[in-house]
Amino acid sequence: MDLKTTFARAKRGIKEDVRLYVVAVWTLTVAFLFLAASLLAMANLSQIADRWGQSGRLTIYLRDGARPSDVEQLRMALEALPEVREIEQVSPSTAREQFLDGSSVSGELAALPPDVFPSSLDVTIAPGTPAARLTSITERIARFGAVEGAETYRSWFDRVDALLAAAGVAAGIVALLVAICVIAVVANTIRLAVAGRRDEIEVLKLCGATDGFVRGPFLVEGAAQGLAASVFATMILAIAFVVLRAPVDTVLGTLAGVSAVFLHPLVVVALLVGGAAIGALGSALSLGRYLAT
Amino acid sequence: MARRSASGNLVRPFSFFRSGQRADAAASNRPILVLENVYKFFRPDVPVLRDINLEVERGEFVFITGPSGAGKSTLIQLVYRKHTPDEGQILFCGRDIARLTRASIPFLRRNLGIVFQDFKVVPHWSVFDNVAVPLEILEMPPRIVRSRVAEALERVGLAGRGDDRTSGLSGGEQQRVAVARAIVTEPALVLADEPTGNLDPHLALDILTLFEEINATGVTVLFATHDHSLLEARPHRLVMLDEGQLIEARQGLRGWGAEIGSDVDVDVAALDDMRVTMAG
Numbered sequence A: 001m002d003l004k005t006t007f008a009r010a011k012r013g014i015k016e017d018v019r020l021y022v023v024a025v026w027t028l029t030v031a032f033l034f035l036a037a038s039l040l041a042m043a044n045l046s047q048i049a050d051r052w053g054q055s056g057r058l059t060i061y062l063r064d065g066a067r068p069s070d071v072e073q074l075r076m077a078l079e080a081l082p083e084v085r086e087i088e089q090v091s092p093s094t095a096r097e098q099f100l101d102g103s104s105v106s107g108e109l110a111a112l113p114p115d116v117f118p119s120s121l122d123v124t125i126a127p128g129t130p131a132a133r134l135t136s137i138t139e140r141i142a143r144f145g146a147v148e149g150a151e152t153y154r155s156w157f158d159r160v161d162a163l164l165a166a167a168g169v170a171a172g173i174v175a176l177l178v179a180i181c182v183i184a185v186v187a188n189t190i191r192l193a194v195a196g197r198r199d200e201i202e203v204l205k206l207c208g209a210t211d212g213f214v215r216g217p218f219l220v221e222g223a224a225q226g227l228a229a230s231v232f233a234t235m236i237l238a239i240a241f242v243v244l245r246a247p248v249d250t251v252l253g254t255l256a257g258v259s260a261v262f263l264h265p266l267v268v269v270a271l272l273v274g275g276a277a278i279g280a281l282g283s284a285l286s287l288g289r290y291l292a293t
Numbered sequence B: 001m002a003r004r005s006a007s008g009n010l011v012r013p014f015s016f017f018r019s020g021q022r023a024d025a026a027a028s029n030r031p032i033l034v035l036e037n038v039y040k041f042f043r044p045d046v047p048v049l050r051d052i053n054l055e056v057e058r059g060e061f062v063f064i065t066g067p068s069g070a071g072k073s074t075l076i077q078l079v080y081r082k083h084t085p086d087e088g089q090i091l092f093c094g095r096d097i098a099r100l101t102r103a104s105i106p107f108l109r110r111n112l113g114i115v116f117q118d119f120k121v122v123p124h125w126s127v128f129d130n131v132a133v134p135l136e137i138l139e140m141p142p143r144i145v146r147s148r149v150a151e152a153l154e155r156v157g158l159a160g161r162g163d164d165r166t167s168g169l170s171g172g173e174q175q176r177v178a179v180a181r182a183i184v185t186e187p188a189l190v191l192a193d194e195p196t197g198n199l200d201p202h203l204a205l206d207i208l209t210l211f212e213e214i215n216a217t218g219v220t221v222l223f224a225t226h227d228h229s230l231l232e233a234r235p236h237r238l239v240m241l242d243e244g245q246l247i248e249a250r251q252g253l254r255g256w257g258a259e260i261g262s263d264v265d266v267d268v269a270a271l272d273d274m275r276v277t278m279a280g
Helices: A001-018 A018-054 A068-078 A092-102 A131-142 A154-196 A198-206 A213-256 A265-291 B024-028 B072-079 B102-109 B127-137 B144-155 B171-183 B201-216 B228-231 B268-279
Strands: A058-064 A084-090 A122-123 A147-151 B033-043 B046-056 B061-065 B086-091 B112-118 B190-191 B220-224 B237-242 B244-250
Touching: A001 A018, A001 A213, A001 B237, A018 B024, A058 A131, A058 A213, A068 A084, A068 A122, A068 A131, A068 B102, A092 B046, A122 B220, A131 A147, A131 A154, A147 B061, A154 A198, A154 A213, A154 A265, A198 A213, A198 A265, A213 A265, A213 B112, B033 B072, B046 B072, B061 B072, B072 B086, B072 B171, B072 B190, B072 B220, B086 B102, B102 B112, B112 B171, B127 B144, B144 B171, B171 B201, B190 B201, B220 B244, B228 B268
Parallel strands: B061 B220, B061 B237, B112 B190, B190 B220
Antiparallel strands: A058 A122, A058 A147, A084 A122, B033 B046, B033 B086, B237 B244
8 A cells, every 4th residue: 555645645534524633632632641640650659669769778776775895896797798888876865856856746755755765876778789688687687785676667668669569550550541542532533534434435445445545544544643642641741740840859859859750751652652553543443344335 | 456558558457356466368358247147136035136147248338227126226236346146147357256355346346437326426525636546546656647637537528627626516527527537547347327317418418428438449338327318319239127137129229129020039028118117
């Protein structure tokens, strides 16, 4: 089939039904915007998770009355580990101050004496240290006599990971729903276009056009709808991202120490190609009945 | 697929119907269209066509006539494979088109020109676009398309009207557009299914003359009509269908009286009935 003729006929078809196509593309843009926004949220959540996962931290609580020599021995053992970046000793009074600064506590809690808070060592672990290695370090540290207990915050990160996995599933479901929605809208739009151009299809078939020749322009029209909608959705999302970036960055920076990111270029390309492909698929599904006659 | 000669003319193989197949040289000596013992049923036990036998030679002009519902359109539709015969065979250029696969039907139609009572032109297209369709299907280069469309429009008396919107044309002009589309690929056989049915008598005669001019260039024409005045006006071979059966008058309606004396196969009563029915 001659591609030039196919595109020329598709262009003529779009011009003839331009109002129908404008409505369809607008509807599809809303659907794609929903999908792209979900993907953007996923990208930023994933970034936060990576950031938190990489900023490994270990808090070692010391026994009451631990001897300074035992604490020093523990400190030397930690410093010998390649994963350890920084060690800070936190006294009971410092711990109390941090507690009171970081939370809005009632008057009774504010009256707590310093000896309620244990001494501890705050250990900063190198980014990218595997969770298994951190567990191994914690187990070895626990054998020291000066150690009351250790907190790796893994359970917190595990929860974040679980949350992200759930968000991923939700994004997948949204993607599926959007795909179904797009296929349905494109199929119905093309069906309307085909119904309005039945005489044209009949003439083509009487003149010896193959199914491929008849189908070609409609596939191009469906793909064009999907592509246009995904382009518009990406553009709207990009504009919203630029406008809202400053306040969002402030929140994310405070909460997670990261700044907002836009969709990865490959994700954008996949969105555009996927939009065109789904549009063509919807078109193909709507044509079968008319080609059979 | 049709190929082009160095001069840009279509070289049209006849033993084809699938892209790439070669012409059968012997086909040029055979009748262009042969129907043998053809039956067509749309309802069980009520045949629309019954045991139809017909041979059409190359370059012939054949009227197909009969009262409404006699099966004229069905006969034409069998030839361009809108329908498939239930029994018998239809040989077009020696190939049994009743046995064509669905995928081969477009290649059959590329070798036919078809004109209908309701024109079947796309009203919102220009005249040029309507006539150019068969050439675009054959993937002809734009330069050839332009020259061939111009030539076809000139032949039907619409020279210089290519840019006009088809919906703005009169009925007679729209039918001329349909005729131009039918002949633009220089088909071997033109099928006309009541092409004058929507036109006044004067225009009907004009259109008939147009088909005769096309026939004069060597194109075979099957012209279905129930318009008695056209049959009276021209002495072409006449094939009458009545209740699904075929009766022939080789010298047309005007010569039927002389012919029956020499042809015992002609059903005199049926022809007489036909004259009465159609004249009335």
